[in-house]
Amino acid sequence: MKFKLRRNLFSFRNRVVVIVVGVSLGAVSLLYTNNMARKLREKEQHDVVLWAHAMERINRDVLGGSTPFQDPLVSDIMSTGNNIPFIITDQDLKVLHSHLIPDEIINHPGRLRKQIDRFTEENTPIPVKVLWSAEHYHIIFYGRSALLKSLYYFPYIQILVITAFVALGYVAFRSSKHDEQNRVWIGLAKETAHQLGTPTSSLLGWIEYLRSQDVDQTAVDEMQKDLAHLMKIVDRFSKIGSETPLTPANINEVVGESVMYFRKRIPRNVTLDYNGLAIAPVQANINAALFEWVVENLMKNALDALQGHGAIDVRISSDEQHVMVDVKDTGKGIPKGNWKLIFEPGFTTKTRGWGLGLSLSRRIIEEYHQGKIAVIDSEPGKGTTFRITLKRIFA
Known part of the structure; x- marks a missing residue:
């Protein structure tokens, strides 16, 4: 090191x-x-x-x-x-x-x-x-004379060349630095997936053992769901940096699965609403595992912003060309000057965490899905609305 x-x-x-x-x-x-x-x-x-x-x-x-x-x-x-x-x-x-x-x-x-x-x-x-x-x-x-004019104009040409040289040097420096950071995060993600593989396999065995014992099977079922969710996370981390195939999917159902999982695990003083199951299905090309991770990350951020009480509203809308997924909360809000900074690696307002969640979310949506993710509305003390925009497809 x-x-x-x-x-x-x-x-x-x-x-x-x-x-x-x-x-x-x-x-x-x-x-x-x-x-x-x-x-x-x-x-x-x-x-x-x-x-x-x-x-x-x-x-x-x-x-x-x-x-x-x-x-x-x-x-x-x-x-x-x-x-x-x-x-x-x-x-x-x-x-x-x-x-x-x-x-x-x-x-x-x-x-x-x-x-x-x-x-x-x-x-x-x-x-x-x-x-x-x-x-x-x-x-x-x-x-x-023509020679004197050339000498007068030559410094301006030199300035342009020097400016281009410095700009290219800066871009190359930023690009190499960005590539190096990407390799570090990709390596970290794959290593995390590898390390989590052993305990998840062991937990599968323990859950099967508990099913054969005289214990509350409802608790075992919930443990099974949490383990399935953990295995999804392992799968997502293993996909980072790899070729990510996109397939047509019902966005209502994919987002709905994440909402249903969260709904049973939020505090009593928090409400989670979702309109996706009550409207006509819309489709987009996505990698379901990675897209679910982004939606869950937005809901997790909304839950953190509520600090134990408030409301989260997940809504799907569409037009002729796009599908929009909005995650709105009634939490502490984000100052407008930070709307773009929150997507930068390492930027966080939390006392814990590395500030990578929204950065990875942007990469998954923009680079893998060719979509957009942004804060479309936020006001300190009143809440925040994140929007994911994808290209709509028709079956």
Whole structure:
């Protein structure tokens, strides 16, 4: 047991280490990418400033009002190998030159204006003096290169990847932990069934012996019923974790058997009502042994909630598609915040018990029977109603 505990702790630490390492690598990568994007943006801004200076210098030697980007050297510097999109306009926003801007934008005033506004948001436009006219100037509007945009978007992609990595790690951790818990409970259930096999067989022999003695046979009959019920419990525990075949069954009769058994074993100040024998039969595919266990567990919880006095009402209802079994009590009730928590393994409000009854009930109904079990109504001090919902079948 100590070895297994240490191995589990080691496995847990390994998962934590993997997640921490993944997050750390992601954080380092994000910082590195952001730094690269910042440096590239500074370089591109510096390049555009150099273009502006080059244009102003050439202006000193240009006569007749020709534009400096018509100079072969400037044109080569600004276009060859350059992936920075830009638009050069005069002071009236008339396009004088552009690079990496589609013609359908340049030739459409509305789209051109939107493109200029977009460039202005990305980078501050740079004015270029026109030396032959103090009233005229050119403006360079420029955006981000494709590489710079990729670097800007890349951190968001990394965040998504890291988030997915952490989520998958968490799911894998929860799944492995859940599977390990399932193996423990399945093993415990089968071992319990195995251990109970010997005393139940012995009790069968003692009951047969008592039948041959001069004792009250009514008491022996009740003992026989309790033993039969105990053998059902052993059978249920042995089925946990195994393939569970479902067969068509009369829900009224199956629930009725559990109610009749409980009715003789509840305190005098508790009443147990059942409508199933007074309505038309309804059918569903169930494993009778496991389904009975769920119904009995709900009635046992209701009995515990009553604390010796009150009422339990078991009712069957149906529609065209479903069969509903309600177990209602007038007990202490459940706060609404605990309606879902009570089905979690280990959750209990009792001073004794492991808090597994409702957890196993949910598993039997939802995983084995493809149905639902839930609290549909409860109020502290007034009682609780549990509902089992199964798919109805027709004979």
